[in-house]
Structures are given as structure tokens and as C-alpha cells.
Amino acid sequence: MGSYIARRLIALVPILIGVTMVAFLVSRGLPGDPARLYAGMQASEGEVQAIRVSLGLDKPLYHQYWIYMQGLIQGDLGFSLRTGFPVAEDIRNRLPATVEMVIFALAFALSVALPLGVWAAVRRGKLVDRFSRFISTLGVAIPDFWAALILVMIFFVFLGWAPAPVGRLDLGASPPDGTGFYLLDSVVRGEWGTFTNALGHIILPMISLGFPAIAPITRLTRNATLSVLQSDYIAFGRASGLRGAPLYLKYVLRNSLPGAITMTGLISGYMIGGAVLIERVFSWPGVGLYAYNSLERTDHAAIQGVVLLSAVTYLLVFLVVDLLQSIVDPRVRLK
């Protein structure tokens, strides 16, 4: 397995080089002049030109790309003109917020979708099955950011159960030291007040981001389960006295998982790169919000960094998906 992972990682390099080119070109194609935005509206044309030269924006594109790649090889993603920090550092500071939210959203989606999918298949055509179809339709029909706004309206504005959508903690609360994963850090440090605070803040983003994922995972699980239920091994299991929860949640579900795993991989890749709108609604200081703000300011290095991160995430997620498939089903061979 080790050599398999190594080979897969090496195969990523040419793909990533391609991604850098695309990201580079796309960010140059954005409207807006970063030098002007950086210099400010009051700056004279001469000052802007000076900045342009100092940023290397006067050089031809291939030259700029060459400079970018030279830095990238050394792990230097460039400076953000907007924040004034190295992009790598910006991303490192914001990634835990996004990853924490994505993990919660996936856990939420899977804990609903897997049992629901199995249950709907077992009671095919019955009430649960129809309910699962209703949920699926809803998940497809409702955009996540809209769900987020509605949830905020109901649970914060009307009911007052949820905290204000102003980030990961109440305003003024200080984050726990450590990895940047607040829930993890606060548990490790035993700061229970911080923990409940962070937990309260993550619930609505978790639901908004996770809800649309329930639909495809439920459907795949349901369909896979339908064919598993017809299998000889389930018939034999039943004839050997297997039934109830152990039958469905262990023997059946394990065989229904492959489709759900692939789908979850796809979705999680999307979530890491695409939680932009959810982060915007909840002022969640993650990578998505960073990408959003960088786009507004035509912040080349930051945009390239986020695109690259998103690509790397996708590719790694697919590697993990393949590894998981081989663990879940021993007949899957890694080549």
C-alpha cells in the first residue's frame, strides 16, 4: 500500500503543474487592476506604475509565471496584496476553520444519509422510502446558502436558539491555543466554555453545508442496498439467524458503502473549495471567505493559492477514496 500511495502522489505532480497554469491565467484574466487597488484611489498614475513595476506586473506573463513557479517550488505561494501576509500563512490560518466545518457537515450528512438510505431500501415503497425521496428532492432543490439564510432567520432571529452568525465563537471570546481546530483544541485543553461556544456556532453552518449532501448519498446508499438485499449472502445470513440492526447496519451497509464513499469524496472536495457562500453567510473565517475577499480585490497570489489548495484537496480526497474502497471491499485491488 505504501508504494501505491507514493506512486499516486508522484502522478499528482504533472496534474498540479497544469492546475497552476490554469489558476495563473484565470487570475490574470480577472477584471480589476491589482496595482491600482493596492495603491488606492487617490494614488497618481505614476505611483501606480511604480507599484506595478515593484510587483513585477509589468513583466510579460510567461516571466511572471516563471517567477511564481520558482517561489512555489520552495513552498512560497507569494504575498497577498490585501492582507500583507504570505498566502501560505493566510491559508494555514484559515484552513482549520473550513476543515472543521466540512468534517462536521460530512459527519452530519453521513449520519443521516447512510441509515436513511438503508432503511428506505428495506422498507421500499413505504413511508420511510417516500420520506427519503422527499428529503432528496429538497436537498437538490434548495441551494445551501439559501438554506443557511433561512436557518439563521429561524434559529437566530426568531427563536434566538442559535448564536449570531459572526464567526466561530461569540464576539470577544478568545480562541483556544493549538491547532486552530477550536473544538479539538478546547477539548484537549479542557476549556469547556469555549467548546460549547464553538459547538453552538458550528451547528447551523454544519446543517446548511451538509444538507445538500444528504440527497445524493441517501439515493446511492438506497439503490446499492436494494441490490445487496437481493444477494445470496444476505439470504444465507438471514437463514443463519442474522436479523435486525446487526444485519442491516453491519452486513448490509458495509456492502452498500462503495458508492456512498465515492460520492462523499466528491462532495468533500467540493466543500473544501466551495464553502465560499456558507462562510460568507456565517462570517466564517475560513478559506472560502478568504477566496471571496481575494477575488473582490483581484489578489492574484491569494486566488492562485486557493485554487491550488482546492485542486490538491480534490486529488488527495480521491486517493483517500481509493484507499477506503480497498479497505471496505477486500476484492478491490490497488494497482
Place this chain on the structure above:
Amino acid sequence: MSAILELRGLEVEIEGLPILRGVDLEVRPGEILGVVGETGAGKSMTARAILDLLPAAATVSFEECTFGGTDFIPPRARQLARGHQIGFVPQRPRGSLNPVFRVGKQIVDTLRRLRGMARTQAREEALNLLRSVRITDPERVYRSYPHELSGGMCQRVCIAIALAGEPELIIADEPTTGLDVTIQAEILKLLGEVIAEHNAAGMLITHDLGVVADVCDRVAVMYAGRVINLGTTVEIYREALHPYANQLVSIAGSLDSGGTPQEIPGRVPNPGDELVACAFAPRCFRAEDDCYGEEPPLVHIGGQMAFCHHPLTSEAVSV
């Protein structure tokens, strides 16, 4: 000798089509009952009805169904018997083991479920079971996934699982389907031996009369959803009362001796086909008018019983 499993008047309908039309049979302690018949005769359906494993669309009714003296008519009783009182050996053994779990785990899970064993104890017992089905390297098989084993080996594992709950009856449904001929013989011999070793009884469903001759004490011959002839293996082979059973035996005999079998004209009726009083009458060389008009009577001769107007003997006594 009182029967361990006794069935009277088992009827099964699926979506209005009669599949079983009054199956009567009994399995006695220590014996292996062969259930034979062509595809569609209702052999597997009978087994599935006993374990309440019929599709949801099926309606089942019994006149009588007892197991070891307890009433088996309530579906719950039959469900609870799965694995405990009744062990089941499937057809297509390779597909019958769960592909994503190691063999050992599947046996251990069964032991924990059926006998409430602790993990370490179950592991020991699982290895014992693998040894008891004559697996020479139980440790390796224990660690294997089903796709790493041969069909014969998978069937041994299935038999081990069937034995796990210390059942009093083992139902084997075409246990040699899809196995090599040499392996088939081994599996059948093994089944006969383990049933005897565990003081259990057996019910062996097959369409192969040669199989029956090798391991069964008595034979039930099914046709169109009924047991039409039942007797000891010797009786059925030498002097089957029912013309259908008689012809099946002679076909099997001529196949064994390399001759050309005399085939039975016509075809097996499908569920839902219009049946005459004796379902076999249209194909029967002894059929007369009464076979078409009146239900065939139950005839007892020696240890045999048959539903036939014109059984193949002069001394038949109608009951």
C-alpha cells in the same frame, strides 16, 4: 418414532399463483430426507417456508407444522429457529458468504449471535468448526476472504456456519450446485458425516437422484408443488409407487449406466398453469380418465406413500 419436523398441507401462493399445493412430509430424528424433483417443483420453496424466508408477496398456510413437538405455524417460531434449531446450507456457496468480511469473522459473529459466546471463546470454537468440516488448515481459512477460497472450501465454511448453532435439523438446498463433480461427492459425504456426528437430522434438496442414493435414508419426490411419493431410498429406487418417481429413477439409472434415457413426454407445469386432478396425468403412461377427474388418493404400501390412482403395484391399498 416421532418426527422431528412434520409438515401437513403446506400451501404457498405468490401473487395469486399457487406455488405449493399441499406439501406433506416429515423428517425423523437421525435420518436424512432427500427432497427431489425438477426445477419448479417447489423444493426450495418448501425449505424457505420452513424458515419463513419466502418473499414478502407470498402467502403461506399450513394444516400442521411442528418441530420437535412445538408448533411451528406462527412465523415468529420459524424465524427464531433459523440457525438455532435449523441450520441451513445454501446453494452457490461462493456467493453466500459475505464478500467483505473474513471467513473467521463471519463464523465468530454467528457463534456470538447464536450461542452468546465471548470473542476469544468464539474464535476457538470457530476453528473447531472449521476442523469439523475437514478443513486441514483452519487458521489460513479463518483469515481468508471468501473470494480467496474455492467453491468447495466456501461450502465447507457454510456448513460450519450451519453447524454453529448446534441445530437439530440441517436443511441443505442444492448444496452442490456449481461445484466440480469430484468436489460435489466430497461435500455430500461431508454433509452426511457431520449430520451424523452432530446427532442432527438432514433435509437434502436436490434434483439429482444419484446424490440422493448416496446419502439419503428416505426420499420425497415432488411434482408441481406437492410431494407425490415418499418412501425409503431403497423402496423409491426399487419399486416407486408413483409412475413419475419410477420414471425419474429409471432416467437416473440409464444416465449412470451410459444408456439413452427414456424421456418423460411433455413438460413440467408452471405455476398458474391449469392443472387436472392429478397434475402429472398429461405426461403419465398409466393415466386413465379418473386421473383427470378425481383427486388422486393417498396410497400406503410398505413404508411408502403416494398420491396416485394407478400406482405401480398390484397390492396397492387405498386409504
